Amino acid sequence: MERRRSRPRIADVAREAGVSKTAVSFAFNSPERLSTETAIRIREVAETLGYRPNPVARMLTQRQTMTLGVLTPQALAVIFSNPFFALFSEGVAHAAEDLGYELHFISPLHGSLALAVGRSTVDGVVAIGLSADHPEVGQIRGAGLPMVLVDSDDLPEHSSVVVDDEAGARAAAEHILSLGHRDLLVIAVERPAAEGPVAASGEPVRHGVTERRLRGYRAALEAAGVDLAEERIVAGRSSIDGGSSAFQRAWALGLRPTAVLAMSDAIAIGAMRAARELGLRIPDDLSVVGFDDIDLAAHVDPPLTTVHQPIRQKGADAVRLLLAEVEQREANRPEHIRLETRLIVRGSTGPVPQLRQEVPWVD
C-alpha cells in the first residue's frame, strides 16, 4: 500500500549536493559554467538519486517541445492499415529523427480533431489530406502554430507539398487509351462521410487529390474524344476491400468496362481481386491502372501498372519545410513544392480485348 515514490526533483538533487537549483540545472545544460569538479559531483548525486529532468517542465520553460505533429483526418487505426500513409510516415519519421524531433500523431479524439489539436503539444504540424477549407486548418492557424500542408490545395500563408496529380492521372489515362480502351471505369477515393463539407445534394464534396486526378483523366479522355459519363465514376474507401466492393457495385449496375482507372493502388488491387472472382482475366479481359506505386504494387499478380509518386520524399520534404519555419524566428516566405509523378507500366494492362480497334497509338 506504499505510495509510489515520487521521482526526485531538481530541488532534491540541489539539497543533497549542497548547491542551488541553478547549479544543478547548469550541470546538465551548460556544465562549462561550473567548475569541473562541481559539475561531476552534481551529476553523481543526480545519478545515485535516479534524477531525470522532468521533460514537461522543461518544455514549459523553453517553450518548445521538440515534437512534430502529423495531423490526419482519420482515426489512427485506419491510418496504420493504409500503406500509402505508412510510406508517408516513413518519410516523415526519417527526416524528423535525423533532426532530433519526436513525432506525435494527431488524429480525431472522441471524433473531434479540434479537441486533439487543442490538447497536443507540438512545435509544428504536418497536415496530410486535409482540404484547405477544413475547420482545423483555421484553428491551427489561429493558434499560430507553424504548419505545412501536404496533398492539399495551396494556401498562400503556409508551405505545402503536393505531387502533380493531374499529370500523373493524364499519363495513366493516355496509356489506357493507347491500348485501345474506350470503355472505362474510374474508381475514386471516397472521403469518409464524417469529415469535411457535404454538398447540398448530400454527396460528400470531392477533395483536392480526387479532384485533381479526375481532371487529369478527363483531360486525356477529352483530347482523345472519349466521353466519361458521370455514372462511370464510382468511389470507395482506399483499401483493398474498398476497391473490391466498388468494382462489384459497378458490375452489379451493369457496367462492363475493359479498363479500370483506380485512384489508389489499394483500390486497384481490390478491383483486380473482385474482377478475378467474377471470372475476368487480367490483363486479357480487363486492364487496371493504379496510383501511388506502393511497395505491394510490384508484388501482386500480375504486377500492377500504376502512377508512381515519391511518397517518402513527400513526407521528408514536408518536415524540412516545417522545420525551416519552426526553427527561425523571422517570418520566412512559405515555400510550395510540387513533385513529379511517372507512369510505371507493369503487367496489369494490355490491349483491349476481342475487337482490337485500329486507333493511332499515343504512347
Add this chain to the structure above:
Amino acid sequence: MERRRSRPRIADVAREAGVSKTAVSFAFNSPERLSTETAIRIREVAETLGYRPNPVARMLTQRQTMTLGVLTPQALAVIFSNPFFALFSEGVAHAAEDLGYELHFISPLHGSLALAVGRSTVDGVVAIGLSADHPEVGQIRGAGLPMVLVDSDDLPEHSSVVVDDEAGARAAAEHILSLGHRDLLVIAVERPAAEGPVAASGEPVRHGVTERRLRGYRAALEAAGVDLAEERIVAGRSSIDGGSSAFQRAWALGLRPTAVLAMSDAIAIGAMRAARELGLRIPDDLSVVGFDDIDLAAHVDPPLTTVHQPIRQKGADAVRLLLAEVEQREANRPEHIRLETRLIVRGSTGPVPQLRQEVPWVD
C-alpha cells in the same frame, strides 16, 4: 519583421474579463463553481482573444499527460514498413482512442533509445519486442513509469501480453510433417545487430519470440523423429526482401528443402518470391508456411498457409492492462495474458513432391 504574436495566456483573459486567473480556470474546468453568466462571459472573452489553455502547463500541474508511449527498439521508418507492427499499432490506437489517450511512438533518437525515453512525456509505456534484459526496460522501471511488455519474456513486476508462439510453431511444423515433408528450411527473424546483447561468438542472441517459435518447430520435429540441423536454420530481416534474400542464401549454400517454415509472413512471402524466381512452383515443388497472418497473407498467390495470431487484440489488451495500472493509485497485481494462435491452411502448402513417402498422417 513583426514578432510572432504570442498566444494569449490565462492572465490576459482574466484581465480582459475583469476576473481572477482562478475564475478563468474554473470557466473551463469546473464551470459549476461560477455563476452561469460569469462563466459564459469568460468563455466569450476567451473566444474573442483566441485563447486555448496551454496543454504543456496543464500537464505540469496535473502531473499527467494523457499520452501513452509505444516503445520500439527500431527506427520509426522501419516500423511503419512492417505490416505486423501496423496491425499492432491499429489495436493500440483503437484502444487508446477509446479511452481518450493520445499516442506517442518512442523509438531511438540519434540511435539512443535511452535518450528518447528520457525526453518523452507519457503516462505509461507499451514496450513491444524488447527483451526483458534490454537496458531501457530497467531505465523505465527506474523512472517509476507504468509499463506493459508485449512479446517479451515475462517479468514478475510488469503486466505482459504474449501469444502462444510455441504451440503455433508446433502446429505449423506438424502440418508440414503431415504432408510428408522431411527436408525443411527454417527462416528465423533476425534482430538487428545494433540492439540487444551479443553472444561471445559475435552472433546476436536470439530473442524471445524467435526462441519460442524455434522450440515449437523442434518439438514437432523431434516427436516425428526428424532431425533439424543447425545449418538448416537461417535468419533474415522481417520483410519481403529479407525473406527473399534469406532463401537465396540458403539455396546458394546448396540447400534444397521441400518446405520452408518462416517465422513471419513477410519472410514467407519473400521466400515464395525468391523460390519462384529460381523456377520452383508453389506448392508443387515447395511448401511455405508463414507466421502472423497479416492481411496480405490471404491475398498473395498462392494464398499463404500461416499461423494466425491476434495481433490487433494484442495491442488492445496491452493498452487495457497499461491503463489499469496508470489510472489507479493502488499497486495492483501485474497481469499476464497469453493469447492463442491457430494454423490457417491455405494454398501455399501441399504434399511433398515426387516420391510421396508413405508416412502415417498426423493431422
Add this chain to the structure above:
DNA sequence: TACTGTCACTAAACCGGTTCACTAAACCGG
C-alpha cells in the same frame, strides 16, 4: 440582532524546471 451557511469569487502557493541579475572571491597587470 446575532449566528450559520451558501454562493461567487480571489490571492497565493504550487507543479519542476530555466534564466536573469547579481555577488563574493580569485586573479591580474601596473
Add this chain to the structure above:
DNA sequence: CCGGTTTAGTGAACCGGTTTAGTGACAGTA
C-alpha cells in the same frame, strides 16, 4: 595595493496553468 575582469555560484522571477484556503456578501434561521 588598487581598480578591473573572470570565475563560480546564488536567489528570485518566470513559464502558464491548477488548486488550496480563504473572504466578503447575502439569505435564512433562532
